[in-house]
Amino acid sequence: MLLEQPGPWGAKALTQSRLDPALGRFLESAPETGVRAALIRRPGRDTGRGAARRVLLAHTAPGRSWVRTALTGDPGELRGLDLPALAAGDHGGFGEPHPGGPVALVCTNGRRDRCCAMLGRPLAAELTVAGHDTWETTHIGGHRFSPTMLTLPHGYAWGRMSAATAQHVLAELARGRTVIDGCRGRSAWPRPAQAAELAVRRHETDPRADALEVVDVVGTDGDRTAGERARGRWRVTVARLDGRRHWEVTVTERVSLPASPASCGAAALPQSRMDVLAVRPLLPAPAG
Structure with missing residues (x-):
């Protein structure tokens, strides 16, 4: 469950950002139901303050993976989602199917690990310029492998990505294929x-x-x-x-x-x- 949240993120980003702290605490508790929550923002200058927020829901099980997307003016609506059903792969009709190719999530949470900011932000920017659907994201684990990337809908995690390697990965995923180099495994397992x-x-x-x-x-x-x-x-x-x-x-x-x-x-x-x-x-x- 990914919620667009422009602006700065703290080390514990879900409760250390401009997001409503009550919603942040709800998102922090989501893993208890099998759902992982993170904040995302588009690379580049912060221009989304006050605008409607993008929400992405994804299920990454092989053969049953999907990404759903919606805009919301009230992120608190996420508290109405059936999280156990979502963890089981039932999106309940949320939003619309995400169009196009794979989604690239690049960790840039510098307050959690400064390598993610120093190495992740340039990677996210280059992928955006190259036309890939790219978001900066809060901590996704394995920051000693920075820059790190998670790809949807398949949920594969990647480490020590160069721009060229990341673009190759995304091009292959767009064709339904994966590669081994740089891959750290499918996050569903x-x-x-x-x-x-x-x-x-x-x-x-x-x-x-x-x-x-x-x-x-x-x-x-x-x-x-x-x-x-x-x-x-x-x-x-x-x-x-x-x-x-x-x-x-x-x-x-x-x-x-x-x-x-x-x-x-x-x-x-x-x-x-x-x-x-x-x-x-x-x-x-x-x-x-």
Whole structure:
């Protein structure tokens, strides 16, 4: 759920901007329902103060992704949305289908991490000049990979983007295809599943963005996990969306060395990373 909010953003942008604080607190609580909220603004000079705000709603599940858009003169109307239904992929007729190609969201929240401002703003400006549907956005995670970009409707996250690479990514996505270089995974899934899907893409020749889905994530203790906070190993089952092939991917969480800063100006510390240990085709594909 993306709400246009011109003007400055603080480190906790949803409640540290010109947005009504009560609405900001509502948006901060949205993840409890499975919905992620962020603020957006167009690159360039702030000219939207007092105007109607653009709202984008997106669902990023493979084969069921969509983007809906609307203008609102009262952002408080967002509190009337059925967030659990939205998290499940039901937009309830909100707005209109978003026209055209992919949406590029470039993190420029300098109060959260100054690298996002120093590197993200020039990228957003160049993509806008090149004619791409581009928004600056508040924090989207992984700022040590600045400049970062999230693309809709597929929900893929990208890091260390140059203007040329980002334009190539957006051109491919406009054709329904994705690329591996610079991709950090599909945000609909937890981190182990993101790593697993990208690993399978290195074996699978179908470049379509919706070619693959994650059908199961199981911790080494046998418990299913949906959380990025779980430690250890995971067995992730990735399948073609048409069900013709399945893979079992073994993923482990490790500490990345040498130590590096998590953001601009931060102390160098060991960082968590997901490593793929094995990719094993499952033949024949499991029934169902």
